[in-house]
Amino acid sequence: MCIRDRSVIYPGSFDPLTNGHINIIKRASKSFDKVVVAVAVNSSKSSIMNIDQRVKVIKKIFKNNNKIVVDKFEGLLVKYANQKKIKTILRGMRTVQDFEYELQMATSNNKLDSTIETIFMVADANFAHISSSLIKDIIKLGGSAKEFIPGAVESELKKILDKRK
Ligand code: ADP
Numbered sequence: 233m234c235i236r237d238r239s240v241i242y243p244g245s246f247d248p249l250t251n252g253h254i255n256i257i258k259r260a261s262k263s264f265d266k267v268v269v270a271v272a273v274n275s276s277k278s279s280i281m282n283i284d285q286r287v288k289v290i291k292k293i294f295k296n297n298n299k300i301v302v303d304k305f306e307g308l309l310v311k312y313a314n315q316k317k318i319k320t321i322l323r324g325m326r327t328v329q330d331f332e333y334e335l336q337m338a339t340s341n342n343k344l345d346s347t348i349e350t351i352f353m354v355a356d357a358n359f360a361h362i363s364s365s366l367i368k369d370i371i372k373l374g375g376s377a378k379e380f381i382p383g384a385v386e387s388e389l390k391k392i393l394d395k396r397k
Contacts, residue, residue, distance in 0.1 A: 239266035240351075242322045243309055246271050246286050247279050248367060248385045249293070252359035256324045259353060261299045268316060269294070273306040280368050281392060289388045310345040319347055326355040326363075 240260060246253060246269070260267045269290055273283045281289070287304050294300040305312040313321060321341065323334050338350035367377045371389060378386055 238264050238320060239268065239316075239318045240264045240320045240322045241268045241270050241309075241313055241316065241318050243270040243272060243305070243312075244323075245274060245279075245364060246290060247364050248281055248286065248381060248389060249290050250359075250362045250364060250367060250381050250385075252324065252326070252355060252362040252380075254293070254382060255356045255359050256322070256353050257294070257300060259356075260322055261297065265299065267300050267322070268318060269300060269302045270309075270312065271302065271304045273304055278368075280371065280389065285388060285392065289384050292384050293382055308344065310341050310348050313348055314345065319349060321348060321350045323350060323352055324355055325352045326360045 242257060242260060244253065257267055257269060271283060271286050271290065283304055287302055291302045294302065303316075309321065313319065321338075323338070325331060325334060334350075334352065341348050341350060362380045367380055370377045370380075371393065377389075381389075
């Protein structure tokens with residue numbers, strides 16, 4: 233399969249975006265013409281950033297890369313992919329736990345729409361230990377997540393937390 237001249241959707245919560253996500257997005261942009269970072273609107277109360285804050289900061293980070301587009305979506309991913317006319321979904325793979333979850337998701341999406349394929353990119357060993365939930369835990373416990381997130385996300389999180397005080 234030739235994956236050049238193709239677009240891919242990279243969906244996720246990105247709550248918040250981490251250096252691990254950035255690594256996947258940048259690597260994908262070398263193999264695909266367009267990477268649509270699709271931020272999922274989820275109503276989960278445990279979100280640290282709301283959807284607009286997540287989209288805004290990701291747009292800011294990739295503003296100089298015209299191969300990377302940031303968007304939000306709600307509802308079924310396969311429906312969104314069809315609306316965008318993009319048939320390939322990209323997900324990152326860090327651990328065996330990721331594999332089990334991702335296998336279920338990819339199979340379900342393919343059953344919902346057999347024209348949709350999911351492909352996986354293995355996490356870079358330097359970032360494979362990073363997860364958004366880890367960042368949230370560190371922050372809630374008053375620690376610094378500086379090492380795991382880009383500066384723009386760090387300052388956005390600081391603003392959000394200061395407002396909550
Ligand atoms: P979701 O809630 O949909 O799992 P996430 O924002 O947690 O959304 O993750 C989006 C995608 O990025 C998933 O495929 C996840 O496995 C992958 N991912 C998350 N963190 C990393 C990382 N550190 N390295 C590589 N891939 C990652």
